[in-house]
Structure formats: structure tokens, C-alpha cells
Amino acid sequence: MMSQKTLPIALSNRHIHLSQGDIETLFGEGYELTKLKDLSQPGQYACEEKVDVVGPKNTIKGVRVLGPARNKTQIEVSIADSFILGVQPPVRDSGDLAGSPGVKIIGPKGEVELPEGVIVAARHIHMHTSDAENFGVVDKQRVHVRTKGERAVVFENVLVRAHETYALEMHVDVDEGNAAGLKNGDLVELVII
Incomplete structure (x- = not known):
């Protein structure tokens, strides 16, 4: 699923x-x-x-x-x-x-x-505990994230960091972001396989 x-x-x-x-x-x-x-x-x-x-x-x-x-x-x-x-x-x-x-x-x-x-820094996703529940993931789970566009990639081994003080956002370093043609605020898809 x-x-x-x-x-x-x-x-x-x-x-x-x-x-x-x-x-x-x-x-x-x-x-x-x-x-x-x-x-x-x-x-x-x-x-x-x-x-x-x-x-x-x-x-x-x-x-x-x-x-x-x-x-x-x-x-x-x-x-x-x-x-x-x-x-x-x-x-x-x-x-x-x-x-x-x-x-x-x-x-x-x-x-x-x-x-x-x-x-x-390892690629990771910050999310509020309510976001984690909505996404069907838990703190410290590893997931995949798919980008869109000309240089679309799938980031594997992405750490979920869920806490009641976090705001929803994935973080990658500039090398990874530039390689995938990304800019701040682009939307990506979290994929649970």
C-alpha cells in the first residue's frame, strides 16, 4: 500500500x-x-x-x-x-x-x-505530532520523498522528526537541493511504501 x-x-x-x-x-x-x-x-x-x-x-x-x-x-x-x-x-x-x-x-x-x-546534516522532515498522525508516520521513522520538475529525484532514508513544537518542513542541504532543481517552499511528496 x-x-x-x-x-x-x-x-x-x-x-x-x-x-x-x-x-x-x-x-x-x-x-x-x-x-x-x-x-x-x-x-x-x-x-x-x-x-x-x-x-x-x-x-x-x-x-x-x-x-x-x-x-x-x-x-x-x-x-x-x-x-x-x-x-x-x-x-x-x-x-x-x-x-x-x-x-x-x-x-x-x-x-x-x-x-x-x-x-x-542528514536530510530530515520536521513535523508537528498532529502532522505525523495525519501522514501516518512516527518520530524517527525513515521515509522516501519524491520531488517534481525537470530534475525530479526520490530522496530515500529521510528521517521524520515529530514533536509538538515543530512546524512542517523538509530540510536538505544546498548540494542536494540544487542537484534536484529545488528552491525554498517547493512542495514535495512524502511516500510511505
Whole structure:
């Protein structure tokens, strides 16, 4: 039996989530992030602050900080970014940082040598628990997602993240989105086989 539902997709560019300790090292003691704009997920926002990320090979300047502060610092890059930096990050779910490569982070007031924390974020769908019920899926289930258009693809192994605070949206990185000819807000189909 096959069921299909549509949902919006968003392309995620490189960004960094910082711990409060790293925020203070990079921007100064007691520093609080400055909200630039809200993101689609409730409580999440892009900040005015940017940092430079230094890998063994090259530096990527102006990486956007996302708020609020997290327990651990995490940098999400695309595979193309990883070539620039000279690191080999694993494809991982957010927060799964064990064994991932580290880099140096440079802010206006200081630097952080991150021992681990660079990942390529695994494609995933955020959905409210009521959306999960409507779609007939559960938290941590893996599904397929079909796109439309000239470069249509089927994304396999897409993680469902269902929670009462999430808003419905699929996230892929810019490499995946560009390869499939997608732009923010395009509708895609969740397929349960």
C-alpha cells in the first residue's frame, strides 16, 4: 500500500550552532546573540553574528550563527564545503557529533579549537505530532520523498522528526537541493511504501 502527502522543502546553507561558552569566547563575556530573523521552526532564528571556520585546507568566512545557544557547538556544512575546508564530516542527524572532525572557529573577540562537531546534516522532515498522525508516520521513522520538475529525484532514508513544537518542513542541504532543481517552499511528496 502506498500513501502520498505533500509538504514544503527548504534548502539549508552552511551554518553554526554555538554553545553559550563558545559564544562568550568568540564574542565576549556575557554576550547574547542578536536575532536577525525567525526561521521556520518555532524558537529558531538566524543571528546577525557570523564567524570564520578554519579547516586544514582553507577558511570559510562569514558562516551564519543560528540561535538560540545549544548544549554543544555544531557546524553543518555541505559536502562541497567540506572539500573547501579539507575535512571529511559524516552525514549525521543533528546532535550526533561523536567522531566527527573538528575545526577552528574565529570570532571578533576570540577563537575556539573545536575537537569535533562538523557534520553534513542528514536530510530530515520536521513535523508537528498532529502532522505525523495525519501522514501516518512516527518520530524517527525513515521515509522516501519524491520531488517534481525537470530534475525530479526520490530522496530515500529521510528521517521524520515529530514533536509538538515543530512546524512542517523538509530540510536538505544546498548540494542536494540544487542537484534536484529545488528552491525554498517547493512542495514535495512524502511516500510511505
